[in-house]
Amino acid sequence: ELKVEQNPLFLSMQEGKNYTIYCNYSTTSDRLYWYRQDPGKSLESLFVLLSNGAVKQEGRLMASLDTKARLSTLHITAAVHDLSATYFCAVAQLAGNNRKLIWGLGTSLAVNP
Amino acid sequence: DAGVTQSPTHLIKTRGQHVTLRCSPISGHKSVSWYQQVLGQGPQFIFQYYEKEERGRGNFPDRFSARQFPNYSSELNVNALLLGDSALYLCASSPRAEFNYEQYFGPGTRLTVT
Numbered sequence: 429e430l431k432v433e434q435n436p437l438f439l440s441m442q443e444g445k446n447y448t449i450y451c452n453y454s455t456t457s458d459r460l461y462w463y464r465q466d467p468g469k470s471l472e473s474l475f476v477l478l479s480n481g482a483v484k485q486e487g488r489l490m491a492s493l494d495t496k497a498r499l500s501t502l503h504i505t506a507a508v509h510d511l512s513a514t515y516f517c518a519v520a521q522l523a524g525n526n527r528k529l530i531w532g533l534g535t536s537l538a539v540n541p
Numbered sequence: 542d543a544g545v546t547q548s549p550t551h552l553i554k555t556r557g558q559h560v561t562l563r564c565s566p567i568s569g570h571k572s573v574s575w576y577q578q579v580l581g582q583g584p585q586f587i588f589q590y591y592e593k594e595e596r597g598r599g600n601f602p603d604r605f606s607a608r609q610f611p612n613y614s615s616e617l618n619v620n621a622l623l624l625g626d627s628a629l630y631l632c633a634s635s636p637r638a639e640f641n642y643e644q645y646f647g648p649g650t651r652l653t654v655t
Contacts, residue, residue: 459640470631471584471646478641516583520640527597529574529640531583 430455430521434532442540444506449535451500451517458495459520461529462502464513471516474502507539543567545634545647553653554622562617562650566634572596573615574644575607576631584631590615591638619652627654 431454441447451460462474475484477493477500484491488511490503500517518531546565554560566573572591576584589597590609604620613634619626629651633644 461644470648471633473643473645476641476643518584522640525596527589527638527640528586528599529589529597529644530586533583 430457430519430528430530432517432519432530432532434515434517434535436535437533438536438538440538440540441504441507443508446506447504449502449504449515449537451502451519451532453498453500453519453530455521455523456495456498457519457521458493459522460493460500461518461520462491462500463516463518465516465534466513474515504537509539509541512537512539545632545645547630547632547647547650549650550648551651551653553655555655556622556624558622558654560619560622560652562619562630562632562652563614564617564632564634564647565614566632567645570634570636570645571613572635572638573609573613574633574635575615575617576633577601577626578629578631578649580628587617589638596638622654624654627652 433452460477463471475491480495482493488505493500514534516534521528574589575587578584586599588607593609607617609615629649631649632647635642635644
């Protein structure tokens with residue numbers, strides 16, 4: 429059974445600093461999503477990564493996927509307060525006829541002035 | 542274009558009752574997935590439907606069931622409600638079933654079981 433681990437689970441950082449959130453998963457997959465969730469709100473798609481070596485960037489966020497290491501990273505550059513939210517990674521399990529999307533526990537990010 | 546819509550927004554039920562949650566996908570999207578998100582945790586995959594057929598099922602008891610209609614809208618049914626079923630139920634739509642595409646989430650239905 430696929431397991432997805434994120435770390436750190438909580439992250440407090442200063443504005444202007446850089447940091448990386450890690451997403452490890454336990455079985456082979458080449459389909460990984462990153463989502464953002466603000467308190468009390470639904471999920472907003474950030475990135476869809478579909479192959480080994482995939483790298484996508486949007487504003488201050490950049491995501492990458494290494495399927496051999498079973499690792500994805502979400503890198504934050506020069507953080508600003510508006511990035512405060514919970515970030516989730518989710519990995520597709522496609523074995524057999526039962527397709528699932530397995531989620532990490534989330535990283536709660538607080539960006540402080 | 543309208544996004545994914547879900548109804549109702551909030552719902553309060555008593556233990557042992559039955560509940561039906563509804564989801565309308567983005568126009569043109571044929572896949573609907575359902576998730577349960579307990580406060581403070583990540584979403585848990587419940588079902589995926591594509592072209593009215595079940596394509597994926599998470600580790601939920603048989604009290605949970607779903608179906609998809611010819612217009613691609615979907616219902617999630619939960620029987621014999623337990624206190625632990627209290628959660629935000631999210632629906633997501635995408636063009637196809639293979640998880641190659643971005644999934645667009647609705648605002649969710651917050652279910653409280655007392």
